Amino acid sequence: MDEARKNRKAIAAMFSSIAPYYDFLNQFLSFGQAGHWRTKLIRGADLKDKELFLDVCTGSGDIALGILKTRLDFKGNAIGIDFSAPMLNLARSRVAKLGAPYPRRAEFMMGDALDLQYMDEKFDMVSVGYGVRNFEDTSAGLREMYRVLKFGGQLNVIEFFKGSIALPPVQWFVDTVTPWVGNMITRTDAFSYLRESSNEFYTVEDFCKLLGQVGFIEIEKERMTFGIAHIIRARK
Numbered sequence: 001m002d003e004a005r006k007n008r009k010a011i012a013a014m015f016s017s018i019a020p021y022y023d024f025l026n027q028f029l030s031f032g033q034a035g036h037w038r039t040k041l042i043r044g045a046d047l048k049d050k051e052l053f054l055d056v057c058t059g060s061g062d063i064a065l066g067i068l069k070t071r072l073d074f075k076g077n078a079i080g081i082d083f084s085a086p087m088l089n090l091a092r093s094r095v096a097k098l099g100a101p102y103p104r105r106a107e108f109m110m111g112d113a114l115d116l117q118y119m120d121e122k123f124d125m126v127s128v129g130y131g132v133r134n135f136e137d138t139s140a141g142l143r144e145m146y147r148v149l150k151f152g153g154q155l156n157v158i159e160f161f162k163g164s165i166a167l168p169p170v171q172w173f174v175d176t177v178t179p180w181v182g183n184m185i186t187r188t189d190a191f192s193y194l195r196e197s198s199n200e201f202y203t204v205e206d207f208c209k210l211l212g213q214v215g216f217i218e219i220e221k222e223r224m225t226f227g228i229a230h231i232i233r234a235r236k
């Protein structure tokens with residue numbers, strides 16, 4: 001992929017331009033599976049009796065708010081960071097609409113995943129949904145998440161990986177129909193980027209190796225719907 005496309009400014013501008021369509025297209029183009037995958041990630045997050053988690057690349061806040069709304073065993077707070085202002089505005093308006101106690105429990109802040117403005121070992125859990133594939137430097141982003149996690153804390157990643165789709169017709173759909181429909185609706189080429197960035201990202205196995213090199217342990221992977229997405233969990 002053209003390196004300029006993974007430039008932070010270009011990525012932030014691209015996500016900002018598709019922000020109004022993001023949630024709808026996410027569900028529509030995955031036939032509702034994206035919500036199901038998110039629920040799996042949320043259910044498996046180690047949060048019982050914990051105090052604070054960070055949702056990196058939070059977008060419109062789906063993972064952060066999903067956890068606060070459904071994980072009743074978690075009484076703590078969430079911080080979501082993203083470098084796209086329109087995405088953060090969506091997250092902030094969602095939390096405002098939800099009303100008490102959510103605005104007190106969730107904070108959405110401008111921030112770069114490659115340079116997290118938090119002290120070492122601040123968070124009990126870190127999540128990142130469809131974010132790592134966009135990092136200019138994947139290891140640097142993983143090192144930052146490792147740094148801000150407490151020892152024993154869990155990382156939860158959901159992502160699209162290279163070569164992981166088991167069925168050729170599903171790969172064809174993801175490579176042709178998804179970009180065509182997504183680009184047409186958003187009038188951008190963001191969904192061609194989605195295809196290219198997934199097909200050129202790490203394989204699941206290589207990503208797990210990279211997590212190990214960064215220092216993560218107990219690395220587990222879970223395959224979602226024909227391998228379209230994977231949830232990866234690891235511990236510091």
Ligand SMILES: C[S@@+](CC[C@H](N)C(=O)[O-])C[C@H]1O[C@@H](n2cnc3c(N)ncnc32)[C@H](O)[C@@H]1O
Nearest residue numbers: 015057058059082083084087112113129130134
């Ligand atoms: C595909 S969206 C995912 C949103 C949400 N996590 C979800 O699961 O639907 C990716 C988000 O990551 C953000 N992003 C990508 N690279 C980032 C970085 N280096 N720092 C902060 N945010 C980043 C984009 O602005 C975008 O909102």
